[in-house]
Every structure is written in structure tokens, then in C-alpha cells.
Amino acid sequence: MVASVGGNGSNIWLAGHSLGSSIALHAGKTMAKSGIRIESFLFNPPFPSVPLDQIINSKRMKHGIRIFGSVARAGVGIFMNSDKKSSFSALSDWFPRLFVNQSDYICSKYVEYFEHRRKMENIGAGRIEKIATQTSVSCQMMRGVGMKSETVHLIPSAILTVNLTPQHDFIEAHRIDQWDHAYHRKSVAASLVQGVYVLERDQQKRKGSDSQAFRWFEFFHFQLIDTLIDDVDSPIFGATYEFKLQPSMCNYTLHRIPRYVIAFRGTITKLDSFLRDIKLDLKILKNGLHRASRSKIAIETVRKMVDTVDGNGSNIWLAGHSLGSCIALHAGKTMAKSGIFIESFLFNPPFASAPIDQIINSEKTKHGIRFFGSMLRVGLAIAMNSDKKTLSYDSFAALSAWIPCLFVNPSDFICSEYVGYFKHRRKMEEIGAGSIEKIATQNSLVSLMMSAFGKESELVHLIPSAILTVNLTPQ
Numbered sequence: 001m002v003a004s005v006g007g008n009g010s011n012i013w014l015a016g017h018s019l020g021s022s023i024a025l026h027a028g029k030t031m032a033k034s035g036i037r038i039e040s041f042l043f044n045p046p047f048p049s050v051p052l053d054q055i056i057n058s059k060r061m062k063h064g065i066r067i068f069g070s071v072a073r074a075g076v077g078i079f080m081n082s083d084k085k086s087s088f089s090a091l092s093d094w095f096p097r098l099f100v101n102q103s104d105y106i107c108s109k110y111v112e113y114f115e116h117r118r119k120m121e122n123i124g125a126g127r128i129e130k131i132a133t134q135t136s137v138s139c140q141m142m143r144g145v146g147m148k149s150e151t152v153h154l155i156p157s158a159i160l161t162v163n164l165t166p167q168h169d170f171i172e173a174h175r176i177d178q179w180d181h182a183y184h185r186k187s188v189a190a191s192l193v194q195g196v197y198v199l200e201r202d203q204q205k206r207k208g209s210d211s212q213a214f215r216w217f218e219f220f221h222f223q224l225i226d227t228l229i230d231d232v233d234s235p236i237f238g239a240t241y242e243f244k245l246q247p248s249m250c251n252y253t254l255h256r257i258p259r260y261v262i263a264f265r266g267t268i269t270k271l272d273s274f275l276r277d278i279k280l281d282l283k284i285l286k287n288g289l290h291r292a293s294r295s296k297i298a299i300e301t302v303r304k305m306v307d308t309v310d311g312n313g314s315n316i317w318l319a320g321h322s323l324g325s326c327i328a329l330h331a332g333k334t335m336a337k338s339g340i341f342i343e344s345f346l347f348n349p350p351f352a353s354a355p356i357d358q359i360i361n362s363e364k365t366k367h368g369i370r371f372f373g374s375m376l377r378v379g380l381a382i383a384m385n386s387d388k389k390t391l392s393y394d395s396f397a398a399l400s401a402w403i404p405c406l407f408v409n410p411s412d413f414i415c416s417e418y419v420g421y422f423k424h425r426r427k428m429e430e431i432g433a434g435s436i437e438k439i440a441t442q443n444s445l446v447s448l449m450m451s452a453f454g455k456e457s458e459l460v461h462l463i464p465s466a467i468l469t470v471n472l473t474p475q
Contacts, residue, residue: 002036009038014096017176018106021045025096026152032094033087040096043179047109047153049136053102059363066116070125070132077131088134092156095473099183101163103173111162114472122361160472164422186407186469189261189319189345191216192241196265196324199227200236204270217241222261228301231293235273237324238264238298240305258343259315260305262331264298266322266348277323284326284350287444290458298331306340313342318404322414325349329404330460336402337395344404351417351461353444358413370424374433374440381443396442400464409471422468 002009009031016024021042028040052062100107113133120129136151163178172178195216202211217224221244228238241261267277283289306313313335320328325346332344360366408415421441428437444459 002031002038009036012038014038014040015042016045017043018046018174022152025155026150028094028096029091029152029155032091037094041099041183042096043099043176044101044104044107044174045098045110045153046106047113049109051105051108051112053108053112062112063116063119066112067120067125070116070120070129073132073135074128077135088154088156094155095157095159096155097159097161099161099163099179101173101178104170106174110158110160111472114158114160158473162470162472164468164470186345186405188220189263189317190321190347191220192222192239192261192263193265193319193321193324193347195224195241196236196239196263197268197321199224199239200265200268200273201270203236204273221246226301228262228264228294228297230276230297233273233276235268235276236265237294238262238301238327240301258317259309261317261319262298262302262305262328263318264294264320264324264327266320266324280323281350284323284460285352287352287459289326289460290330294327295330298327299334302331302335302342306335306342311340313340316342318342318344319346320349321347322350326460329463330458332402332404333399333460333463336399339398341402345407346404347407348409348412348415349406349418349461350414351421352459353417353421353461355413355416357410357416357420366420367424367427370420371428374424374428374437377440377443378436381439396462396464402463403465403467404463405467405469407469407471409473418466418468419470422466 001012005011014024014028016022022045024040025042025045028038031038052065056062056065098107098110100110102108102111117129117133120126133156134151134154136154161183163173165178195213198213198216202213214224222241223244224239225242226240227236228240229235230237239262241263243257243259243261267281268274280289280292280294283292289295302313302316302318305316309315318328318332320326326349328344329346329349332342335342356366356369360369406415406418408418410416410419425437425441428434441464442459442462444462
């Protein structure tokens, strides 16, 4: 196939699930070693090793076992003086896309594998790990007795997508259909948001036939039916798209396709709209985005669209990036409080809080800070005994049935705290403090202080539930 397309793999994809992903991974590695890098999509790829995260709870013990394993493998590797090191390093420029589920013990080890490599680099043991990461104990034992082996599952780099949605059992966590629609739907939503960015850039510097925005939505058979324009300075901050049915599409393909998508862009660095965008970014920190004209326009647009499709949001999507995801989140929450649940795709949504995971390494310290913060917020909420507390709790609880899709990166301090937010809630439930966290999770110190001085605020970023996708690719 590579030979038939001119000797390079730039217009070829490899894809596989479970056993098939191992076959595709082996083929991709073989081609990459010869300088041909083929884009690869590997779903639930097997990692033949003990899944420590699923059988050991102590993080210290797991980290200790992994360090011992790395030192042992590196020592044996140096002693055996393997000649295959250079072929492994030749793979560094190839980035296959791995899709794993933490509840699937067949592939979950990949999460540990990349996290451990990052930790080894942080403690100054990166050189040891570079040797250890390209071999396994079983492989070294087989080579020691003169048998050939190849660690197909070991790779120096990857774009890793982790499904953190709770699963009922292993079979559900290993099924291909968890990715069947999710990845494609995410890609479509992201492209439509990108279309809004380009619409604004077209307005600023490209007109008529030079415009480029249509490339981002027409490819997926969507048509632009309206743009959302801010009352201040008139920049385009959102767009409404309508899906155009194609004769070749079957019912199976159509059952999850939206009729309309309302998408919102984030901050643009061009001077024409930058100052206005930054002012709105600051409103997020002050919990005041709900008062901005863009939020009001967005909610009005969503309500009109819902009325257009018989009063429910089952065939409408909301999508947004950064500032735009905050606007989409506010619109989605507003509709959910009235019982209308709109499927939402929120990329890098801002979390108005200190990114604890990025500034503190100690897991104990991070948990202690979050636990103290929860107790403090609960104490202040009870002490203030606001008349709005019961109403606030009821409206927050009403959101539980709405589950937006959040896409975050732990290296992005703007959205990374969502990872800690949901992990902390799970930990509080595990130690029997779930009832405390239910109160704490819908309050912030800033909002409580503002309420104490009689100022209105709304915590757009706080939600009771979500499908959280975390990009663990090193940045």
C-alpha cells in the first residue's frame, strides 16, 4: 500500500481494536523504523503486564514497585548490551493515537506506563527509564535463553486518550462501541468550533472567495445558518450550523447526528477582538460571565433553537473551546435546570481555581489542601445560612441528569483543575465524606465572599457530573 502511494504513508491510516490494535501497532512500528510514519488509531491496545492501579491502592507502593522494576530492567538491559536500542529511539517521531479505558485491565497499563515515565523524569531518573522503557522482564528472560521476542506494546511516544467514564464491568470497558461514536463526534464538534474561529478571522481580514471557514463545516455536511455577534465591537463569537442529510446515509449512521449545532469560539489574539475577549476571561474569574451580553445572546439562541425542534434538545449540540466552552456550559446548565438536556462538547473549559496539580507534587499535600477547602466552604455556607441555599442546592442537584463531555489537558492550567475536582469528589465519597462534598462542590470561596457582601455571582464551571476525557500526551 505504501509503495502504491508514492513510498510514504502520509495518506494512509492504520486502525485496530484489542488484538487488532496490536497487529496495527506492530505494522506501524515496523514502518516507522524505516522512516515511514503512518497515522494510527489504536483502541484498547493490550499491554501484557500486571495492572498495578487495579490491584494496589497505595500510591507509594505502586511507585516503589515501578521504580524497582525500571532499575531492574535497565540493569539487565545494560548487562546484556542489547543492540536494539537504536531502533526503539527511531520511533520517537511517530505518535500513534491510543484510546484506553482505565476500567479495562487489558489496556489500562498504558496510563501507568506513561505516568511513570513522567515521574521518573521529574525525579531525575529519566536516563534509567529510557533504557527500562524499551524492554520487559519476560522479553529479557527469553533473550537470555536464546529465544527471539519483540515487545510490540512498548513505544516511546503516543497521543493517549483515556476514558474516565465509570464502567459497570470489564466487558463494557473493553467494547469498541465506546469509541465508535465518541471520537468522531468529538472531532466534528471541534471542527465546528474551529469554524467559528475562522469565521471571525475571515471577517477581520478575508472576504468573499478568500474566506476559509466553510472548509471546517461543509466537509461534515453542515451548513452555516447564522452567526452570533457580540453587541460590543460586533465580533463573531458563535455560529449555528444545520446538518444536511445525504442520500447515501443509512439509519444507523443518522441516529446520533444532531440536526443543529451551536458552537462558540474562545479568545482570539488579534487586536480587533482581543481586548473584549480578555474582559470576558476576567469575568470568568469573578464568576460574572452570566451577566455578559454573549451569555445572554447564547441562551436566547439556544432557547429559540429548542422551540424550533419541538421543545426538546435531543437533536441539538452545544460546543465550545476555552471562553466559548464556558459560554456553552452556562447555556447548557440553564437549559438543564428546566429539564432540557442538550449534548455538549466542551474543550479546555476554564476552571476558576488555582491549578493545584501543576504547582504541588505531593499527593498528600494536594489532598489535604482540597479537604481543607471543602470543610471551609461547607462551614461558611452553613454559617451564612443563606435563604438561597436550598434553592441553590435543588438547582445544582437538578443538573445531575445532564452529563456534558469535557476535554481537558493536565498541562493546561486553565482547565486542568477539572481532573482534581472530580478525583477529589470520588475520594471524599470513599472516606465517607460524600455528604460534605455535595455542599462544598457547589460553592467557591469567591462566590461565598461575594454573597456575604450582597453581590450576585454564578459558578458556571461547577457541575455535578460529566464525561471527562483527559489528554495525557506530554506537552
